[in-house]
Amino acid sequence: MSDRATLSTVAARAGVSPSTASLAFAGSPRVAPATVERVLRAAGELGYAGPDPIAASLRRGRSGVVGAVIGERLLYAFRDPVAVQMLDGLTEVLGELGVGLLLLAGDGGPAPAQLGRLPLDAAVFATCGLEDDPAFRLLRARRVPLVAVEGPVVAGVPLVDIEDRQGTVELAAHLRELGHRRVAMVTMPLRLDGRRGPVDADRLATGVYRDTRERLLGAREVFADLPAVETASNGIEEGEQAGAALLSGPDRPTAILAQSDLLAAGVLRAAAARGLAVPGDLSVAGFDGADLPWLAPVRLTTVVQPTAEKGRAAGRAVVALLAGEVPPDVVFPVVLRPGTTTGPAPA
């Protein structure tokens, strides 16, 4: 049981210098095929499977690992098809580079302090438009190249964004045209503190999620004092709960805008529970254009965002950063997609 073989061991056995052995493993054209062969055989005999990635990382100054910071706990974040699709797009681009995606979950992931001990070439703030995040500050201090998806907006950090505001404006306008006047919104969390309920000015001001805020403000551009109910997380049950609250109030809205398709699905359930016909009694709309096969045959009216493309754009930004370039900010347009859940306001 000898010591584990190293590149030098192998080189010695092959009768070449470590430099040559290294070149051989790297597949450099400058080394003769016969030599490569000899090195590989020596490696085989010694049970050497190739250069140690950590040592190579040190020398190269690159680890081949890119972090994806997920705000929430994995379990909740991945219930969200949008998050998953985004990450899929991200891996698509990074995978080609031979780079791995390291998941950094807000909860259950490495504690912020530990985060600095991980060998990251770059990090993407993925599902969190979170402003003033300790993880963000830590990585900045470490000079880890960063990409922000939907925020935070910080100078020097390339941003990949969508037209949250504009999209919601269009959606709201659509409902207005349909004759709706009593419209309410179910929002995603403004902060991750488990709070639910009506959103007042204070709460809005202290919110840290840009997308949540933007979508709310967009709707209010059309319906000036549209009431909003905040959920504690972006999930169906939360949507149902918030929907139920809105529907049981005195002035029942004729339309509910949910800030995500997942929340909208919950609102639909709340409506069904109350025996309300959609869109006869109540119109419901979402946001994201998520792929929710179980919703069929209902087609949710929603605002479609290019989720996977967002991930790919983030991936490309990472690639650019690693190449020493300064990637431009990107803002993707969104498109209103009317479905079967919105209709004329009841008389």
Place this chain on the structure above:
Amino acid sequence: MSDRATLSTVAARAGVSPSTASLAFAGSPRVAPATVERVLRAAGELGYAGPDPIAASLRRGRSGVVGAVIGERLLYAFRDPVAVQMLDGLTEVLGELGVGLLLLAGDGGPAPAQLGRLPLDAAVFATCGLEDDPAFRLLRARRVPLVAVEGPVVAGVPLVDIEDRQGTVELAAHLRELGHRRVAMVTMPLRLDGRRGPVDADRLATGVYRDTRERLLGAREVFADLPAVETASNGIEEGEQAGAALLSGPDRPTAILAQSDLLAAGVLRAAAARGLAVPGDLSVAGFDGADLPWLAPVRLTTVVQPTAEKGRAAGRAVVALLAGEVPPDVVFPVVLRPGTTTGPAPA
């Protein structure tokens, strides 16, 4: 714009040796508080955020990164609540260790060859009972400590498993007691080659997913020649398609066992599309005990497996491996949970 500061730079500025500076950052009790202070101040002045993780990794021989090999493409794998829950359990344990989870997706992830270039302390084969996987062989050759969840079963690789077989037997027995005789199964993929349709002996023999095979064999222990239809991936639409195929055949089954809750949801949709009452005309059962809130108020008859606990167990196995121990194999029991989707066979 000087060179980036290193530990030595900082040490020099603080008027101590690099060794002391290192100890200071490591929080060693052997270094005087005043010295620590001095070092930290010097670091602050130089904009040094702490020791370089890669260099530290090399010296320590640990990178703090654990790989999670996902068989499929991220997008599909994460549609599966079971996979997500498993990973959540895994991060829960690894997070405490300050270790990050690196996602290695079969598709879109780093190509197998690149996989060897990533600095992994260990890897978990997460959602793939896949036998004879190139990634698996590669990592084994590299001597990366491995943990297998539901396979592959290889000597020296700790296994975290559930009683797939026994669970399906119980489920099938339940249906038999309800009087069902014409029972069919919708299976998960046996290989990832996009194939769909009836499972014959050949196909079963060349399958690489242990869980799929075991669940089928379990059902056949009760219903000897129970017909099975394979899906191309574990998703609702796939389940619907397979269900439709089974329901449109000549001898319509009175019960369909789906190998996962997701597939079962699809079968339910296929039944609904045909106007079949569940469980009046058709009983449907799943497997996993997944959390599918949108299925409410229907409660799927299923076999509950401790998904998150499986992830935690895998995490503990990794921890043990990293500590140089040899973790034992673990097999979790499963429990039949009758719901509202199974009932007596129609007369």
Place this chain on the structure above:
DNA sequence: CCGCTCCATCGAATCGATTTGACAGGGTAG
């Protein structure tokens, strides 16, 4: 037969930290 070019290989510096055992120097006990 000489000089030049080109090709394959090698030397040596470097990446940035960790860690152990040794060593000053001051304090205490005998």
Place this chain on the structure above:
DNA sequence: CTACCCTGTCAAATCGATTCGATGGAGCGG
């Protein structure tokens, strides 16, 4: 006053590869 111990600091070895620029030798043309 001496011997010893403890505390805080340091020197040096090590982790394992990568990467130029340099070098030796073979082949070629003149």
